[in-house]
Amino acid sequence: MKPWKCSKKKWCKTLADRLQIKNAHGKGLAPFVLMSMTTGKDTVYGVVYKTDAKDDGVLLNVCPWCAEKICFVPKKKVIK
Numbered sequence: 001m002k003p004w005k006c007s008k009k010k011w012c013k014t015l016a017d018r019l020q021i022k023n024a025h026g027k028g029l030a031p032f033v034l035m036s037m038t039t040g041k042d043t044v045y046g047v048v049y050k051t052d053a054k055d056d057g058v059l060l061n062v063c064p065w066c067a068e069k070i071c072f073v074p075k076k077k078v079i080k
């Protein structure tokens, strides 16, 4: 079975295993989620890496493991 790669719907297993879902505000990799103003639903826009809890984090452009593009922030959207 071929391992799947990261997509907008699903992360590859290597990344998924390392994402901090429960402790998203600590050090490490965490999903970058924003609530949509139009639908009110949470949408995952990518993955951020934080060096510690105070760090705002940096968005990863590509997955370090499967090399797929994992930044789904719309170009029009301005973050900070």
Ligand SMILES: [Zn+2]
Pocket: 005, 006, 011, 012, 013, 015, 063, 064, 065, 066, 067, 068
């Ligand atoms: Zn991946």
